Amino acid sequence: MTPGVDPTAYAPQSVPPPGETLKETLEVLGIPQADLARRTGLSTKHINQVIQGTAALSPDTALLLERATGxxxxxxxxxxxxxxxxxxxxxxxxxxxxxxxxxxxFPLRELVSRNVLPDASKSVQNLRRLLDFFAVATPDVAQNLRLGYQAAFRRSTVLSRNEYATATWxxxxxRQARERDCEPYDRAGLTALLPRLRALTLQEQGTWSTELPLLCARVGVAVVYVPALTKTNISGATRWLTSEKVMVALSDRFKKDDQFWFTFFHELAHVVLHGKRLTFMDDNDNLSPTKSHEDSSxxxxxxxxxxxxxxxxYAAAYRKLAATRYLxxxxxxxxxRTIGIAxxxxxxxxxxxxxxPWTHGNNLKRTVQLG
Known part of the structure; x- marks a missing residue:
């Protein structure tokens, strides 16, 4: 790729039609069109149509021209x-x-900040870049593909609420997860890893943000952090990229460590317990331990x-704590500290x-800031 050249930006090329090249070649060789027709066994009309660009220059014709012109x-x-x-x-x-x-x-300005688009202009060049970003041929194909994927999303109400921003997130x-190197998925290994992952909740973000993806990659889980986009309600998502590699994506929608870690282990549950053909999109409704859901998963x-x-x-100790009159x-x-968690x-x-109350104890929570 030429440095500084945008491969998605279309600029008209100065490619001459093959008929023009054929006409120039015949002039240099001094071969009239009628003579070329006799040498190749093609009709003069067909030769003229190739030169005029109204007939395609087929591979068979190319072989005949090779013999006649060199x-x-x-x-x-x-x-x-x-x-x-x-x-x-x-x-x-x-x-x-x-x-x-x-x-x-689409949230064009946010796509600029994420280096997907160079600017927020409503242009053909940006449309082409966005199609490349989604790896689809046309907007119509993208729409049909989204409808086809909808059946695989276990949280389709999230998509219907903010479908374009959600699809972008x-x-x-x-894309980030596909670039992450992972060992083949190991369910037993992931289950055995849970206590070590839980212990990371005690660490500062500078430590766990690096350790978490590295540990999970060893068991086939590509953990990626994607800051929330405006108008999305997504806390996390789980999607199988291949039969041996699963993506767990986490946002910073709630900005606090309690929500972040609950989301993370909620997504790991989808990995350990649920089907490889499904994509789970989770928002606050899904992540409520006190609410019963239509979807048992x-x-x-x-x-x-x-x-x-x-x-x-630690359930008994927790109940005792919760029952404390003046907590x-x-x-x-x-x-x-006793149970080893943040x-x-x-x-x-x-x-x-x-x-x-939701207003109490929040100073014990730590802020999570991704990106």
Missing amino acids: VPAGLWNAREAAWRTQLAREEEEKALAEQVDWLDN LRLAE EDEANDFAAEVLIPAQ SLAAIENFA PGIVVGRLQHDKVL
């Missing part, structure tokens, strides 16, 4: 292909110019996350269980 067939084929490609690009340019309104659906996550994921964070062996922050910190996570659990 110019290799490969050159004639290359000229024909370059010419037809140029014509196709010009037609595509016209078609895309009528579809630039599709860009109105998911694509950002998927969400309740299962919530139970899994709650159990990992505060295991059953102090010091008591919460002491309990968290105190903000205990605060979040107590708030969900309505033991603490």
